[in-house]
Amino acid sequence: MPANEQTWRDQKLLHVVFGVTSIVMLLSTIWMLAKDHSREWKNYQRRFQRLEAYTADARLSEEETADYYAKEKELEHLVAVARSSAPPAEVVDSFVEEAKKKASDKNVGSRYTYRVDRIEKAQEELAKARRSARSRGGAKDGEEGSTDGIAESERAGVIERRNELIAAMQDVLSRAKQVEDNAQRELKFKRAHLDGVRSEYDIGVNEGMGEAQLAGIEDRVRVIEREINGDGDAVYGLLSAAQDAKTHREKLQKLLDRATADEALAQKALADHQADIKRVETTLAERRENLGKSFLEMPVVDAFGRPLKIDNIWLPQLTWNNNFRDVARFDRCTTCHQGIEKTAPGSAVKPGYPTTERIELTLATPSERPDLTEEQKLRLREIKGDEAVAEQELQYTLVQAYGLEIAKHGLFNAGDVTVTVVRPKSPAATARLEPGDVIEQINDVKLLDRSRAKSYLLDSVEWGKPLTLHVRRGTPEPYSSHPRLDLFVGSMSPHKLGEMGCSACHDGQGSATEFKWVSHTPNTPAQAEDWHRDYGWFNNHNWLFPMMPKRFNESMCLKCHHDVVELEPSERFPEPPAPKLVEGYNTIRQFGCFGCHEINGWDGPSRRRGPDLRAEPAYFAAAQSILTDRGLSDHERSLAEEVVAHPDRHEARKLLAELIKADAALVPPADEKAPQTDEKMGDEVAEQKALEMAGDAERTVPDQARLTPASHKLAGLLAADEETPGQFRKVGPSLRYVGSKLDLAFLNDWIKNPTSFRPSTKMPRFFGLWDHLVPQEKVDERGNPITDENGHPVMVESQGRKDAELFEPVEIRAIAEYLLDRSEPFQYVERYEGVSEKASAERGKELFSTRGCLACHQHKDFPDGKQSQGPDLSRIGSKLTTKDGQRWLYSWVREPNRYHARTVMPNLFLEPITAADGDVSDPADDITAYLLASQDDWKPAPVGEVNKGALEQLAFIYLKGSFTERQAVRFAKDGIPSDLAADIKGDEQLLLRADGDSDGDLAKKKLLYVGRRTISRLGCNGCHDIPGFEDAKPIGTGLADWGRKDTSKLAFEMVVEYLREHPPGHAHAGDGHAHEHEGAAKEGEHHSLDPAEMEPNTGFFVEALLHHQREGFIWQKLREPRSYDFKKTENKEYTDRLRMPKFNFDQEQIEAVMTFVLGLVAEPPAAKYVYKSSPRRKAIVEGEQLLVKYNCVGCHTVKMETWEFDYDPADDSFANGPAFDDYPFLMPHFTPEQLAASKKTDRRGLGHATVTGMPVPTTEDHEPDEPLYFTLWEPVAINGHPWLVGGPEVPVMEQNLNKDKIRPYFGGDFARLLYPRAIEIGRRDNPNVKPSDVWGWVPPPLVREGQKVQTGWLHDFLLNPYPIRPAALLRMPRFNMSSDEAEKLVHYFAAVDNADYPYQYHRPGGSDYTPAADLDQYEMALKLVTDNNYCVKCHLVGDFKPKGLPAALAPNLDRIYQRLRPGYVTEWLAHPTRKLPYTGMPVNFPPRNDPNAKLRNSLYPGESEDALRGVVNLLLNYDTYMKHNMKIKSMVKEPPPQAAAGESAALDR
C-alpha cells in the first residue's frame, strides 16, 4: 500500500494526550523534588533559629538597661582620658635614649636612621596641648565629670597630639624591626652559604681531593665563620648584629607598651563590659532570617553550602549490634533537638532552654496605676506613628507598674503573652517571673492574646491586690535543652554529646531524621495517640532498639554502670542521677530475685558485660553440712567451723576439701552398700548408724573412708574455685535448724501464705494464686456446651483449679515435713549465770527501743520506726509458741550467727546489766520476754490430714519422669522395693522401702519425697539455706541479657485473654482471693481492653502487652506471675505449671524492678565507655554498698541534710556575718572568687546560699514569721562572709527556703528516733540535761569520720568493736563481716572525706625514741590532763574514772593515739564544736582571753597554743610516755646469774 499523509490516530488527540501526560510528568517530578526537599527537620531547624533570635533579642533588651549604658559611657570616657593623657615622661625618655644610643653605635649605628627628633617634638606638642586644654577646661572643672581637668571640647585635639607621639614612636619601632629583619636574613643566607661550603669539603674528602684544595676550602669556611661570629672588635659578626637588633627592638617594644599601658587597660575594661552584649548581638545576627539564607535554602541551591543541614555525631567505637557485625553509630538526633546542649548564660550546667512546666506565681501590684516618668513622656514624643506610640506607652507602663515588658508576638503561638524583660528588684522580679515566661492566665481569666493581658494587667486591676499568674515556662520539644546537662550532653558532663551521642543511652534509630522513623517511644497511651495524630508515629516492630520510654530512661545506664551503686547521688552529682534504677537494684537485692534468676555480669572470666547479682558460693552451707558427719576428725572439724564462720578464707576451705577428697579416694566401708546419710530414716536407723560408727572407731581400718558419700560430694563444691564468685548472701533465713525454731503448724501456714502472718514480708507467695484458674463451660460427651434454662452456659470448676485445690495443701505439708525432718540439731545458747532478775517484758521493751533493734526492725509499739532491713516483729510471739521456739529466740537475740552463719543481723553484746541496787538482769532475756509477749490472736491454721490419694498422685507424677508409667503407679502406691536400691539415684532414694516399714512410715516417705521434689521445683533454696540443697542451682531464667531477649521467645500464651477477663485496676485483680469474694466480678465476663481508657501507667503496660513487648510481659509477670498459665493448665501436667511466685510489690516497685531488668542488655560498649571509677570513687561506691548491706545507715547519719535558701543581704544576720576568734589553722579557706560568688544576688535582689547540716527542730510555739534555724556541719560562705561550724545557727525564713531542693540526710533514722527517748531517759537521772548533749548518747553521725580516725583502728574496731563513749545508750554491735569488707568501709570513710588512705600513722613530735625534753613536756601536759578543771573532769583516763553519772562521762583518753588522726586531735582540742556542733566539750585552750590563763600557766607555761600542742603530743604519745614511766626492771626479781642472762637483757630493752 502506498504511503499517504493519513495517520492511524487523530494527531490532535495525540498532541492533547502528549501534553497532558507531559504535564502530569512535570507535576510528578516537581512533587518528587518537593517531597525530597521538604524534610521535617528543616522546619525544626528554622524554628529553632527563630527561637534563638527571639531569646537573644530578649536577652539584649534585658541587658541593655540604663545602668549598662551609664557604665559604658563611663568606661568610654576613661578610654578617652587614657588616650589624652601624656605617656610617662621617663618612659618616653628611655625610649628616646635607647634609640639614640643605638643610632650612635659605632658598629651598627648607620643602619638605624631614626627620626628621634619627631618624638621629642611630638612630646612637647602634646604637653603644650594638654596644658592649654587644661587651662581652658579648668574653669569648668568638675562640671562635666572630667577627671583629668581637660575640657571635653579640647580633648580631640589632645588625642591627636598624643597619637602623633605614639605614631612617631611606632615609626622608630618599625624601623628597628626592619633592621632586625635584615640582620636575620643576612645571617640566614650566610649560614646557608657556610653549609654549602662545608658540604663541598665533605665531598672533597670522599672523592679524594688533594690536600691543597681541601685547605683552600677550609680557608673559605673559616672566612665565613668569621663573618658570622665576628672577631672581637675587628669584625662585628652577623650573629651579634642579629641578636643585638632583636634585643634592641624588644626593649623599644616594651617601652612603647608601657607608654600606652593605661590606654590598653581602659580599652580592655570597655571590651569586657561589652563582651556579653557583643556575643548576644553576634548570635542575633547569625540567627536572624534574611534573604541570603532563604536563597541558600532553596532546592538545588542547597547543594552548595546550605545553612540548614543534618547534624551527624559519628561514634565509631560506640557501636550497635546489626546481627552480622557491630556498626558505628551515627546519631542525628541533634538535627532536630538543636537546643539540647545549650546552657543558660553564665552557667555550664543549667539548661538554656528548660523543658516546659506550668507554674503559679503571685505578682504584687502597686497601690495605684503608676504614671510615666517625665523622661519616658519625652521619649514618647520622639516616636512617630500612633501604633508605635501606643506600643511604647504600654511597655513603659508595664515597666513602671511591674518592671516587665511583653513581646509583641509569642514565639510558638502569635497570641502567647510572652515576657521579654524583667527589671531587677521590680514586682515582677519579686514574683520570680523570668524573661521568656508565657502568661497563660491572670487570676481566673485565660489569656488568648495580648490585648487581654493589657486589660487585666493595667486597666481592670484592683490596684494593691496581688495577681495570680499562671505561667508556662520553658521550651517545648524538640527545642528544649537536656534537663540534666550536669550529667549528660553538656561540655562539663561525663557524657559529652560528641563522645556519647544520644542513642547509646536512649536507644532508638539514631540515624533517622523523621519523627516516626526515630522509634520514639511514648510514655503513655495518650501520648501515643497524640504522636500518632501529630507526627504519624507508629509502633515500629522492625527496629530492634526502640527508644526507651521516659519511665525507663534510666535502664540504659546499666550498659556502662555495672555496679549500679555508683549511680547514687554523689558529691559531684548531688541530684540523684538514676533513682529509679537504683531503687530497682535495691529491690532486687532485698527480695533476692537473683536466688532464682541468676544475673551473671561476666561473659567469661575477664569480660564484664553487665551488673552482677549472684548468690555467693555455698561454702558455708557445705561446711555446715559436713559438720554433721560423725566421721570428721578434729582437724577437719575445726577447719569446717572456720569455713562456716569465714567462707572467705580460702586456705581453710581448700585444705578441708583436700582432706575430704583424700578420704573419698579410700574404699567405702564394706558394710554400707548404698549409704544414705543425707537421709534420716527415723531414729532407729540413726541409732544403728551411730553404733556402727562407734564400731568403726574401734576398728579404725585406715584405708576405709571415714566420711559419708554426701560429704564426699560436697568436697567438690568446697574445692570449686570460681574466677568471679557471686557476692550476695541468700536473702532468706537459714532453714538448716528450722526444727529448733518452728513447728509444723506455723511452717504450714507460712508456706501457704506468708502475708497471712506478716503482711510486710519479703517472702513471696507460691500457693493459692488461683485467679487464672477460672471456671469453664460444662460440656456433654460430644464436647457441646450445656446451657441452663435461660440459655446461659453452665459453668464448672476447671480441672486446673481442681488440681490446685487438691495438690497444693499436700505440697505445702510435704515441704514443711521435709524441712522439719531434715532440720539439724541446734545448740541453743545457755543463759548467763548469776542473773538475779527474772525476765521482764517491760524492761525488754525499753531495751528493745534503746539497744538498736529498731534500727532494722519494726514493731507496732513503736510506730515511728520505719526501717525494714529485718522483719516486722509486732507479732513474733504468735510465731514462736513452742518451748523450743522461745529458747531459739533467746539464742538468736544473743548470738544470731550461731543459728545462721551468714545473717546480717549483728551481735549486740547483750551482756548482763548490774543495776545500781546490785540486781543483775539479762537484757537478752528481757528482750526475748518482750518479743514473746508481742503477739495478737493470730494463730496458724490447723494442720489437717494429708490427702493420701493426692499424695500418691503427686508422687506418681514425679515418678513418671524416671520410670515407666506402670512402675510409677506401683512405686507411688507401695514405695520402691529395697532390692532396687542399687539402681536408684537421686531423690527417688527417699521412696526406697525398708523392711518392716509400716503404712505410716511409707506415707512419711512419700511426703518427704514429694516435699523434696516440690522444694526443687519451686526453688526454695534460692533464698534459703536448706540441708541437702547445698549444691542446687538457681531454677529461673538467667536475666543477664533479658533486656534484649527476642520477644518471640517470650511465652505470652493467653495472657491477653486473661486480662480481658481480669482487667488491670479491677477490684479483684491479683489479690489472690478472687474466688473468696462473691460477686466481685462475674467469671468469663469480657471487658474491652483499651489502653487509652486506662490509668496512664497501666495503659502503657497493657499496650505493651498487646504489642507483645518485653515491658508488657515482665509487668504482668511481676503483677500476676501465674496468669500466663491462664487456660494452659487444662492441658499441662500439674508439675509443669509456672512456678514464679507473687511478690509483695506495689506498682512503683514493679516499675523499679523493670527499670533494672530492662537495662540488662549485656551489650558492654568499648572499654573506654565503661564506667571506671577513680580509686576514691570506687572506695565510696563499695563502701555505700556495705553501708546498706549491714544497714550501718540505720543508726548512723553519713550525709547531712542540705538546704537551699534565699536571703536578704541587707538583713542584720547576713550583712556582716558572724565574728570568729580562732587559731588560724582552724579557719576555713575560701578563695576571693568563692566569697565574691556568694555575694551574687538575683533579679529580686536576694542572695542565695546552700548549707549543710542539721535543722534545729522547731518547737510547738514556732510562729510562721519567725525564722527556722539551721546548724551548720560544714563551713559556708554567705554574702561574702564565712560561716563556720559551731558558730551561730543560720536563720532561714520559711518562705525563702527552697523546699524542692532540700536534700535529706542519709542514714541515722534510728539515732533520730532514739533522740527524744534518750532525752526522756536522761531526765530521769538529771532533769536539767541539755538536749544538745543527748546527741552524744545516740549513735553518732559519721560525717568526717575519715578525717577523724585512723584507718587501722577503724578496721579493727569494725571487726571487733569495743565501747568508746561511756555515755552512749547502746554500743556498736559486731557484724558478721569479713576483713575485706571492713577494709572497704574504712576506705569508704577516708575517701568520702578526702583523707589519706591507706594511712600511715605518724606520731607528732616523736618516734620510738623520745627525747628527754619531750618527756618533760608530756609531764607538764599530764598535769593539765589530770587537773580537775581540765580533761579528767569528764574523761576517763586509763584506770581513772571520774565521778558522776555515766551520761556525763567522756571517752577514755588512753587510746586516743590508736584511734584519732593527729591533725584532728589538734583541731578538736582547739575548738571542739568546730568539729562536732553538738558536743558538750568546752574550749579549753582559747587563743585569747583565757579565763583559766593563770591556772593553765601554772601547769603549763606558755601561750594557749603551747599548752594545746603539749596536750595533743601527750595524748598521741600516751603509750610511749606510759612505757617510759613503767619500770619493768624493778618488778623482775634478780635471777640466778647463770640462768637467763639473754632473756632479761631482751626484756630490759
Added chain:
Amino acid sequence: MHGSEATFIRDIATGLGFYYLLLCAMNWITAMLLWRKGPVTYFHIAGVIPFTNVLLWLLVGTFFFILAPFTMIGWPPLLPPAAKHAVNMLSGPVTLTVGSLIALTVLFVGRRFFTKPLVAWSGFNLALLAMGLSMTDPTFAAIVQKPDNVPIVGLVFLLAFFTWLASYKAVENDDRMRQGLPPMEKVDDEKVLVWPDLVYTELICMVALTAVLLVWGIALQAPLEDPASSVKTPNPSKAPWYFLGLQEMLVYYDPWYAGVVLPSVVLVGLMAIPFLDFNRQGNGYYTIEQRKFSYIVFQIGFLELWIVLIVLGTFLRGPNWNFFGPFEPWDVHKVLPLNNVDLSQYFWVEWLGRSMPRAPEGSTALQQLPYILLRESPGIIAVIVYLVFLPPLMAATVFRKFFVRMGFIRFMVMSNLLLLMASLPIKMVLRWVFNLKYIISIPEYFLNF
C-alpha cells in the same frame, strides 16, 4: 491490633471514602459515555421493569456516592463476621485451587455470557465493592496495603481485565467466523506510519510510565523490615512475588524438583511450543474455538498453576508458611499438623503390614542400593507407568488425532510436558486426599519425588 479497631477504622475511613467516590465517578462516567456514545441496551428487571444500562450504572454510581460520606465519617459498611469466616474457610489451598479450577471451567463454558460488557462490568463493580468492604478488616487491610503487595493487587485486576479482553475478542471472532465472516483483526489490517503512529505513541507511553513510576515511588515507600539476622530469619520468609508460585510448589515437592527441574521444564516447554504446535489456525487474531486445546492448556497452566499459586503465596501464606484466610490474623503460634507419609510407607507398612526393606547395619552404599530400590519400587513403578506407559495409551485413545498429526517424537515430547505439568495438581490432590508426602522417597541421596 487488639483494642485499636476503632483507631484503625478512623485511620482508614477517609481513604476508603475517596475509594467509594472513585467508584462512583467511574460508574457515572461509564453511564455518561454509554449515553453519549452508546451502545445503550434495554432490558427488563424481573421481566417487567424496563431498564437501560445507562440507568443501571447511574444508580450503581449513586449507591457508591451515598456510601462515601458515611464511610468518611467513620461508618463504613462492614463485612459481617459470618461472611469473613466463610471466606476464611473457603480460601484454604484445597478449596482455592479446586474452586478456582471450577470457576475457570464455568467461565470458560459460559464465556459468551460472561464476556458481555454488562456482566463483566457488574463483576468488576462487585469485585471492587468486595474489596472496599474487606478493607475494613485490619488483617486484610494490613496484607493488601503492604507497599509490596499493592502492585500485586493491581496486577490481579489487570490480569482479569486482559483475560476478559482477549476472551471478549475471541468470542466475537468466533461468532463472526461461525457466520462465515473474517475475524475483526483481518477486517482492518491497513499498514500504519512509524512516525507518528508508532513512535509518538511509544513516547507518550514512556512519559506516562515515568510519571506513574514517580508517583508510585513517592506514594508507596519501600517497606522496612527486621534487620537481617542469621539467628532470626523473617517469618514467613517469602520469595519475590513472581516466584511465589514456585515457592508454593516447594510445599509439595522436594527442592531439587520444584526449584530446579520443574522451572527448567517450564522454560524448555515454553520454548518448545512453536515446534509442537501443528494447528495453523488462529494466527493474528483472537479465537478460542479454533485453538481450544492450546487455549485450555495455557489457561490452566498460567492462571491455575501460576497465578493462583502466586495469589495464594502472597496473600494467604503467613508465619511458618501456614495457610491463613484473608481475614484471619497472622498468629505466629498457629500450628498445623503435617502428618504426611511416603508412598513406600503406605505400601509396606499400611498395606502389606510389614516393615520396610532395610539394608543390614554396616552395609556399604552400594549394598544399600538394592534395598532402597526395593523399598521405593512402588513409587518408581508408578512414575514409570505415568511417564512411559501413559503417553502411548494417550496416543491410542483421546489424543489419537494429535498423535497422527504430530508424529511420534513431537507427540512424546508434548505428552511428557503435559504429564509433567499435570503432575503438580496430581501431587497436590494426593497430598490433600491421602497425606501423601513423596511418591519416591530416597532421603539417602536427597532424591525425593
